[in-house]
Structures are given as C-alpha cells and as structure tokens.
Amino acid sequence: MEIFEAYNLTETVWSAAALTGHDPKTVKRYVEARASGRNPFEREPRPKMIDAFLEKIEEWAEQSKGTIRADVVHDKLVKMGFRGSARSTRRAVNAAKTAWKACKRRTYRPWIPEPGRWRQFDWGEGPKIGGRRTWLFCAWLSWSRFRVVIPVWDCTLGTLVACLDTTLRRIGGAPTCVLTDNAKTVTVEHIAGLSVRHPQMVAAGRHYGCQVVSCVPYDPDSKGGAEATVRIAKADLVPTEANLLPAYDTFAELADVCRIWCDRVNARRHRATGQIPADRLDIKRTTLHVLPVEPLALALGEERVVGSDRTVSFNSVRYSTPPGYTGARVWCRVVGEELSITARTKSGDLSEIWRHQLSTPGVPQIIDAHYTDHPDGRSVHQPQAAAALGGGGRVRGHRPGSRALAEGGRTRRGARIRAKMAHAVELAAVLGSDRVDQASGLAAAAGRFTEDDLVSILEHIAASRPARQVVRANEAHSVQNGTIAWQALGRQQTAAGESRGD
Numbered sequence: 001m002e003i004f005e006a007y008n009l010t011e012t013v014w015s016a017a018a019l020t021g022h023d024p025k026t027v028k029r030y031v032e033a034r035a036s037g038r039n040p041f042e043r044e045p046r047p048k049m050i051d052a053f054l055e056k057i058e059e060w061a062e063q064s065k066g067t068i069r070a071d072v073v074h075d076k077l078v079k080m081g082f083r084g085s086a087r088s089t090r091r092a093v094n095a096a097k098t099a100w101k102a103c104k105r106r107t108y109r110p111w112i113p114e115p116g117r118w119r120q121f122d123w124g125e126g127p128k129i130g131g132r133r134t135w136l137f138c139a140w141l142s143w144s145r146f147r148v149v150i151p152v153w154d155c156t157l158g159t160l161v162a163c164l165d166t167t168l169r170r171i172g173g174a175p176t177c178v179l180t181d182n183a184k185t186v187t188v189e190h191i192a193g194l195s196v197r198h199p200q201m202v203a204a205g206r207h208y209g210c211q212v213v214s215c216v217p218y219d220p221d222s223k224g225g226a227e228a229t230v231r232i233a234k235a236d237l238v239p240t241e242a243n244l245l246p247a248y249d250t251f252a253e254l255a256d257v258c259r260i261w262c263d264r265v266n267a268r269r270h271r272a273t274g275q276i277p278a279d280r281l282d283i284k285r286t287t288l289h290v291l292p293v294e295p296l297a298l299a300l301g302e303e304r305v306v307g308s309d310r311t312v313s314f315n316s317v318r319y320s321t322p323p324g325y326t327g328a329r330v331w332c333r334v335v336g337e338e339l340s341i342t343a344r345t346k347s348g349d350l351s352e353i354w355r356h357q358l359s360t361p362g363v364p365q366i367i368d369a370h371y372t373d374h375p376d377g378r379s380v381h382q383p384q385a386a387a388a389l390g391g392g393g394r395v396r397g398h399r400p401g402s403r404a405l406a407e408g409g410r411t412r413r414g415a416r417i418r419a420k421m422a423h424a425v426e427l428a429a430v431l432g433s434d435r436v437d438q439a440s441g442l443a444a445a446a447g448r449f450t451e452d453d454l455v456s457i458l459e460h461i462a463a464s465r466p467a468r469q470v471v472r473a474n475e476a477h478s479v480q481n482g483t484i485a486w487q488a489l490g491r492q493q494t495a496a497g498e499s500r501g502d
Contacts, residue, residue: 003030049084050092053077061096066104068093113142116287119175119210120223121167123155123183124230127238129248136237136258137163138229144280145225145270146171149233149258151251153340153355157185158300158333161204162342165295166349168208171281173288178210179223187214207296209289236261255351295350300342301333310370314339318364319356323372334358339365424454435461 006016007027017024033040050057060068060076074082074089082089119141126134135155139148148167152159168174180186187195195214205212215223237257239245248254266277273280297303304312306325311318314332319339321330330343330353339356356365368374428436439457 003027004034007031048088050077050082050088053080053082054092054096056080057092057096058099061093061100066097066100068097070094111142115143115284116173117176118142118179119167119171119177120179120226121164122180122223122226122230124234125238126151126234127248127254129251129254134251134254136230136233137167138226138233139163139167140225140229141171141175141277141281141284142225144277144284145273146266146277146281146284147229147233147262149229149237149262151254151258153251153352154335155183155185156335157198157200158335158340158342159352160185161200161296162300162350162352164204164208166351168291169348169350171288172285174208174210174291175288176211177213178205179213179215180226181223182214186212204296207292232265233258233261295344297331300331300350301340302331304330304332306330311364311366312341316361317359318366319359320354320364320366320370322353322370325353420454427454427458431458 002020003016003022003026006019007013010016010019013024013028013031017027020027030040056077057073060073070090070093071086073093074086077084077089119139121137121139124136124138126136128134132153135152137148137150137152137160139150140146148170150163150166152163164178182190182195184198186198186201188198189196197212197214201212204210235243237245237254239247248257266281269276302314304314306312306321306328308326310323310326311320312330312332313319319332319341321341321343325343328343330341333340333342335355337358339358340352341354341356342350343353345351345353354367354370356367359365424436424440435458436454439454439461442457443453
C-alpha cells in the first residue's frame with residue numbers, strides 16, 4: 001500500500017521507489033499487476049519442462065480414474081524424453097489427480113429428516129465378559145437424535161428381532177422405515193442390483209408396521225448416524241487403554257451400564273439440533289404407529305411357560321430359569337450349541353434371561369444359582385429349627401448356636417430334646433443369650449448333648465479360660481487319657497531303692 005500511495009503521488013516508478021525504499025522493478029511489477037486487475041501477491045507461472053507432457057498426464061489420470069502412481073508416470077515420461085526431476089512429476093500428477101477427482105466426485109444433498117419416518121440401527125463389537133465376545137445393538141432416531149444401545153451375546157436373527165422389539169417399545173411406537181446395512185439377517189442376496197429381504201424380516205416389518213430398508217452397498221453415508229452411535233458407544237462402554245474402564249464381571253453389569261449411558265446421552269443437549277433428544281422424542285411419539293401387544297414370537301423361538309419348579313421343557317429336556325419368572329411366558333431358541341431363553345422383564349422389554357448348554361433327554365440343566373432357597377442344591381426341604389418354638393423349650397430368635405444344638409441333639413441323641421432346650425432358655429434368661437448361644441455352639445461342635453454338658457461349658461467360659469480347638473471323639477482320634485504317665489512309675493521306684501542303698 002505504501003508503494004501504491006507513493007506512485008499515486010509521483011506517478012513515476014523511480015520517484016515512488018526512492019520514496020518507499022524499494023527497487024524500481026518491484027514498484028513496476030506491483031503497479032502493472034494492479035493495472036491489469038491481477039493479484040499483486042501472486043506471481044505469474046513460469047514455463048516448466050513438464051508443461052509439454054501435461055496433456056498426457058491428464059489422459060493417464062482419466063484412464064486410471066485418478067489412481068495412477070507418480071513413479072509410474074515418471075518412468076513413462078523419461079522414456080518419452082522428459083529430463084526433469086521426479087519431484088516435478090509428483091507435483092504434476094498430484095494436480096492432475098486432484099482436478100479429475102473434483103470433476104468426478106460424488107455430490108451430496110443434505111438429508112432433512114422428518115418426525116416419525118426413519119430409524120437406523122447397526123452392530124458394534126462390545127467388551128469381552130469372561131473371555132466371551134459380546135455385541136452392542138445401536139439404534140438411532142434420525143429426527144430426535146434419540147439413541148438406544150442394547151448388549152447381546154450374538155447377532156443372530158432372533159436376537160435382532162428381540163432388539164428391534166425392545167427398541168420400539170422403549171421409544172413408544174414404530175416409525176415408517178427402518179434403515180440398516182445389508183447383513184445376511186436382513187438381505188439374503190442382490191439380484192439385478194435389488195436387495196432381496198429375509199422372509200422373517202419381511203414378517204417382522206409386517207408385524208410391527210415398519211418397512212425394512214437397506215442402504216446401498218459400499219455406501220456408509222446413508223446411515224452415518226447409526227455408525228456414529230456405534231463409534232460413540234464403543235468409546236464410552238468398551239474398556240480400552242484410552243478410557244481406562246474396568247472389565248465387566250457379568251453381563252447384567254454391562255446391561256445396566258448401557259442403560260445408564262443411554263439415559264445420559266439422551267438427556268444431553270445435541271450439538272446439531274441444539275435440543276435435548278428426550279424432549280424431541282416426546283414430539284416424535286405423536287407421529288409413531290401403535291405397536292402390537294405381543295412380540296414376533298416366530299423369530300424369538302418357541303413359546304414355553306415356566307413351571308412352579310422354575311423350569312421349562314425344550315426337546316424333552318428341563319432347563320432352569322432365574323427367580324421371578326414362575327408362570328410367565330418365555331421364548332426358547334437354539335443358538336449354536338446353546339439354548340437362549342428370552343422373557344419380558346418388569347420394565348416391559350424383551351431380554352435374554354439365561355443361556356444354557358444344549359443337553360439330551362434325561363440330563364436336565366439345573367443351575368444352583370436359580371434356587372437360592374434350596375441351599376447345597378437340595379431338592380427336598382429338610383426340617384429346620386424354627387426361629388421361635390414357643391414356651392417350654394423355645395429357641396429365642398435366630399441364634400446359630402442354639403439352632404445347631406437343637407439340630408445336633410435331634411440327629412444324634414434325640415432323648416429329652418425339649419427339656420434340654422427349655423434348660424438352655426432358662427440359662428439364657430439368667431446368664432444372657434450371647435453366652436448361652438456361644439456355649440450351645442461349642443456343645444454342638446464337640447458333640448456333647450448330655451444333661452450337664454451345657455452347664456460345664458458355661459462354667460468353663462465364666463472362668464475366662466480360652467476355648468481351645470474343639471476335638472470330637474471318632475475312630476481316628478480319642479479323647480481318652482493316654483498311658484504315657486505310667487512310664488515314669490518304674491523309674492521312680494528304681495531311684496528310691498538306690499537312695500536307700502538297696
């Protein structure tokens with residue numbers, strides 16, 4: 001600007017150069033650039049040795065569809081008489097490929113979703129639990145940006161339909177279209193460029209009132225929202241060195257973490273819309289279709305009813321179920337070498353409640369953890385000491401020592417049990433329940449069930465003597481005194497005779 005100001009004042013190149021302290025050639029170049037309407041900061045391109053070969057380079061870029069390498073072009077040009085450097089060739093090839101891609105590049109039209117029309121879903125690999133792989137079913141509502149993430153053990157058709165049912169019931173309705181990729185559970189094959197849907201997915205779409213649509217092959221942009229949900233969910237839920245998350249011990253823990261994550265991201269203001277997805281979902285629910293009451297049982301498996309013994313029968317084999325499903329309807333399906341049992345939880349969602357290894361008739365699959373009220377795997381209840389037996393020999397409260405004394409006396413020496421327990425109650429009223437309970441436990445452990453054994457143990461405790469290890473008389477050990485004391489008798493007599501001079 002100083003050069004232009006000096007030239008406007010003097011209207012001569014030499015005078016403007018003298019005033020600004022620049023070379024007259026520099027002043028002349030800037031003035032001529034301004035006069036011709038060019039940018040004075042851009043230099044005119046100088047002729048290069050490769051200019052004569054630019055048309056050939058553009059032809060090769062067109063033939064290779066912008067994939068030809070610069071070293072291949074340089075070898076061809078050298079044979080054609082080019083004497084320049086490989087650096088000049090790389091620059092020319094890069095410019096030609098950039099120009100070709102700019103003309104052939106795919107153009108996009110902004111996708112403006114509407115309420116109640118689109119829902120997308122995709123799969124992502126989840127964390128390992130006990131060395132076993134899990135998967136994350138990630139669904140995304142395009143208009144409200146509402147996300148649903150469900151952990152599963154596999155990506156089979158039955159699991160997919162169960163996840164679809166859970167997602168639809170969680171959002172409160174069914175949209176018009178469900179968009180996903182071309183997995184074999186959705187698209188069987190392509191004929192003449194058209195996707196052939198899986199028959200059971202067609203049945204699922206008819207059942208829920210949705211049209212299952214798959215994206216164009218090799219075109220992930222048509223479902224980028226679902227892929228972004230997968231990426232965000234894996235970054236926050238799968239333990240890696242970046243997030244330092246601890247490993248999951250159980251599948252139930254992973255399911256709880258996924259639900260908490262969904263509640264957090266859906267209550268957070270979205271960057272694109274500037275609104276909370278949960279609030280936009282309330283608006284979208286007014287445009288969703290009403291869901292059927294029952295799920296699509298055909299894809300979930302065969303329906304069974306849980307009996308009073310908490311088992312279901314599948315192919316003449318009994319399989320146990322967790323507590324809380326007695327009398328409920330469940331669905332059983334075979335997944336590889338396992339039997340998957342799906343049921344509706346208290347929240348109304350379909351969820352896999354247990355998975356057994358397939359068995360044969362006559363070999364039931366009974367899990368002890370499903371019968372917490374049957375300790376040690378007992379199938380038949382055994383009589384136990386009651387919490388309170390009433391007057392005349394009652395065990396006050398849940399006292400472990402008194403309970404052990406009553407059970408031990410019943411199984412070993414059953415005479416006068418009521419009188420002995422009544423005596424224990426009287427002693428507890430005088431000496432305190434804790435001391436009597438401690439003495440009863442020692443008596444039961446030592447197998448002492450006679451009349452005065454409990455009183456003797458109480459006197460031992462009252463004398464502040466430390467309780468030694470309890471020794472029970474059996475075939476391997478006897479509590480009878482040994483004969484080692486008799487060994488000193490002969491030695492004492494011999495010593496006495498020597499002292500008398502015998």
